[in-house]
Amino acid sequence: MGEQTPADQPGVNHRYLISVWTIVRKEVARFTRIWLQTILPPAITMALYFVIFGNLIGPRIGKMHGVDYMQYIAPGLIMMSVITNAYANVVSSLFGAKFQRHIEEILVAPIPSLLLLVGYMLGGIVRGVLVGIVVTATALCFTHLHVESWLVTVTVIVLTAALFSLAGLLNALFAKKFDDISIVPTFILTPLTYLGGVFYSIDMLPSFWQKVSLGNPILYMVNAFRYGMLGVSDISIATAFGVIVLFCVALFGASLWLLERGVGLRI
Amino acid sequence: MKALELTGLKKVYADGQIALDGIDLTVEDGDFFALLGPNGAGKSTTIGIISSLVRKTAGRVVVYGIDTEVDFQGAKTHLGIVPQEFNFSLFETVWDIVVNQAGYYGISRARATARAETCLRHLALWDKRMDSSRTLSGGMKRRLMIARALVHEPRLLILDEPTAGVDIEVRRLMWDFLVDLNQRGTTVILTTHYLEEAERLCRNIAIIDHGRLIENTTVKALLTTLHAETFVLDLAKPLASLPPSADFVLSLTDSTTLEVVVEKGSYLNDLFALLSAHGIVVNSMRNKANRLEELFINLTGNGGGLVDG
Structure with missing residues (x-):
């Protein structure tokens, strides 16, 4: 095992870049290795949504905000997949690493908490975006889609994937058993997603429920993404971006604070 | 450094x-x-x-x-x-x-x-x-x-x-x-x-x-702080009774296995002289416990599940 001379040693920033890249590569390798569980199911689920809600029920509903119902629900369904998969990737990977204790491989290495956080978050973003692309391709088999604003579409999808990656990370930090990583998706994430304007415009709701819906952060993401693709939204795009960024910053700050204190990872 | x-x-x-x-x-x-x-x-x-x-x-x-x-x-x-x-x-x-x-x-x-x-x-x-x-x-x-x-x-x-x-x-x-x-x-x-x-x-x-x-x-x-070591000797022939000794503590595990506690300051040569004098033939000899193990037990007072913590 040869000695490394100072000239051979990469600088601290370069070393950190390699560390983060290694975490991301490992994360991507993990979810692509089990693509039958991670990539394929969202495509099948979305195809069923399009068949049932788009082909069978959609024509009876008619147009919504001036577009076909199938086109209207497509952005919401894509966003639903991004949210679910970004969250699932980080929560299952990090909790699995805690459970099998191989998170210690990273903890004993000279990797600051910030980079561990960024590495896992990027892994979640990659899966979220990749699944988003697969689901979009599935949607194109059923309906015509165009992109009104690439900038808004891409920014929203990346920020949303980041936000739910961070949420998954927080869940994994506090989880002590496998039940703990299914409680949040089942009892919080799924209801919020279904009530977040994926299948309907909040204009259809009574005034009271419209106001209640505004407390659901997923509503802002779905509408911002729908704006990016179709140019229609129940929420002003500036407000939607403001909410998404606010949540991203809050969750990032909370995650970093917990990691620095070793909550859930160090004794 | x-x-x-x-x-x-x-x-x-x-x-x-x-x-x-x-x-x-x-x-x-x-x-x-x-x-x-x-x-x-x-x-x-x-x-x-x-x-x-x-x-x-x-x-x-x-x-x-x-x-x-x-x-x-x-x-x-x-x-x-x-x-x-x-x-x-x-x-x-x-x-x-x-x-x-x-x-x-x-x-x-x-x-x-x-x-x-x-x-x-x-x-x-x-x-x-x-x-x-x-x-x-x-x-x-x-x-x-x-x-x-x-x-x-x-x-x-x-x-x-x-x-x-x-x-x-x-x-x-x-x-x-x-x-x-x-x-x-x-x-x-x-x-x-x-x-x-x-x-x-x-x-x-x-x-x-x-x-x-x-x-x-x-x-x-x-x-060097070990005060006594216990040796196990495998004998060539069965032994009916132990030879008397003032310097060593002897005990029989079975008729052909002799255990001897040798205190610090005693010599194995004296032990073998004693055994030879009584016609006892030794085939082989080993430490009963690892020397460090004996010290460890003395220091910690722990006789079982030694160092699994």
Whole structure:
């Protein structure tokens, strides 16, 4: 095992870049290795949504905000997949690493908490975006889609994937058993997603429920993404971006604070 | 230069349990050091604190001059940790586990693959590199953890019971590997279940009990404090009664197995003279317990489950 001379040693920033890249590569390798569980199911689920809600029920509903119902629900369904998969990737990977204790491989290495956080978050973003692309391709088999604003579409999808990656990370930090990583998706994430304007415009709701819906952060993401693709939204795009960024910053700050204190990872 | 300095190291868990109660310990560069102690003595907690997996309550840890309070990331670059429990992904290949570990230390892919190959070849795992880690035998899993800990070429390697549960052949292979590694300049700290291992490999030794350091000296110096050793003698013929002796405590385990306690200051020549005088022929002779084990029991008052903590 040869000695490394100072000239051979990469600088601290370069070393950190390699560390983060290694975490991301490992994360991507993990979810692509089990693509039958991670990539394929969202495509099948979305195809069923399009068949049932788009082909069978959609024509009876008619147009919504001036577009076909199938086109209207497509952005919401894509966003639903991004949210679910970004969250699932980080929560299952990090909790699995805690459970099998191989998170210690990273903890004993000279990797600051910030980079561990960024590495896992990027892994979640990659899966979220990749699944988003697969689901979009599935949607194109059923309906015509165009992109009104690439900038808004891409920014929203990346920020949303980041936000739910961070949420998954927080869940994994506090989880002590496998039940703990299914409680949040089942009892919080799924209801919020279904009530977040994926299948309907909040204009259809009574005034009271419209106001209640505004407390659901997923509503802002779905509408911002729908704006990016179709140019229609129940929420002003500036407000939607403001909410998404606010949540991203809050969750990032909370995650970093917990990691620095070793909550859930160090004794 | 000092490889490791622990000063006033203390750990109190959330439930109030005191795992470490002010450990002061120094390990010199290039040493082969044994850290022993009975179950729950605090050895693994000490290693956990050094490696950052356990947060200390008080005290100071300095690795090759780097205070972990000031620059833990810098200190970690010098450390290689082989934990007691298997802690790698069961779904990854041997190759990915070792190469990824190098990546976590910021080592470029090209260099990481070269080092991984060296480590895996040295530890006789090269042929298994593409196998999933869960398919490896217990001994191979232990060697995988050593390969992983060495891939970034640490100056200080800490092994928490590395030979637990491996067969004799693999244990000897690992001993030879560690001795060679130490001779090439790597400082090694070892906790072990096998006291013979510590006696055979290590130059210096510390014993922890109930979170406190109760002994810290050279293995040689510690062995000189041994007051008595028990030998087991296999006899050529059955013995009906014991020969009378004022200098040795004799007992028969069965008719052809004699146990003799030899106090410090007594000579084995006198023992054999006594046996010869009574026509007793000895076929073979061995220590009843490892010498260090006898000392360990004396120091800690622990006769069972010796150092698994």
